[in-house]
Amino acid sequence: MTLATYKWTVENYHQAIDAGLFADEAVELLRGNLVVMSPERESHAYYNSEISDYLRALLGDRAKVRDAHPITLPNNSEPEPDVAIVQPLGREYLQHHPYPENIFWLIECSQATLTKDLTEKKAIYAEAGIQEYWVIDLQNHQLIVFKDLKNASYITKQTFTIGIISPISFPDLEISVMKLLD
Structure with missing residues (x-):
């Protein structure tokens, strides 16, 4: 018997x-496959919310910080990263989710999904041309x-685990690693 699967666009x-x-x-949607998302536990929700609020305060109107909303990628993927820092295109996002160029x-804030975030999601984001990807490893209290x-x-x-980091897109921005992990 041959197993047939359906690839979603x-x-x-x-x-x-x-x-x-x-x-x-x-x-x-990851590479045309429907993937059930893990239920969100309290610590994951807390870090996701706190990190988003912290980045909003730092970035102001220079970027839009989106929490757990879809992005559309060319490899038949529409993941929902925990935090996406995107161009502030306003009402344009009524027509489409952010594309890689946005x-x-x-x-990703990772606890139960750490392996998937460090392998499958990392590969999908790289293939789509996302220039920078951060994983908040809640198990080991570190930023990757x-x-x-x-x-x-x-x-x-x-x-x-400590220090200041600046994203590629905003080299003048100083983000406290401790603030992300606390």
Whole structure:
């Protein structure tokens, strides 16, 4: 017996959402596959909210900080990163979720999903051309930063537990690692 699977396109996925197919299910589209999202525990929700508020205060109107909302990628993926720092395009986002060219950097807060965030999601984001990707590792209390794209892969990986970090898109911005991890 051969197992046949159905690969979703972003367009099919949107049609299914509009039809109410996933009304009671938290899913995201990764490489054409529907993936059930892990339920959010208290610590994850706390860090996601605090990090977003901190970045909003630092960035002001220079960027839009979106919490747990979809982004649309060209590899038949529509993940929902915990935090997406995107161009402040206002009402344009009524027509589409942010595309890779609208994204400054992405952050995943990881506890139960650490392996997936460090492998599958990292690969999907790199393939889509996202120039910088941060993983807040809640298990080991550290920030892991991926950047410097080459051949659809991140070639630089840095791990921080203290200090100040500046994202590629905003080199003048000073973000406290401790504030992200506290």
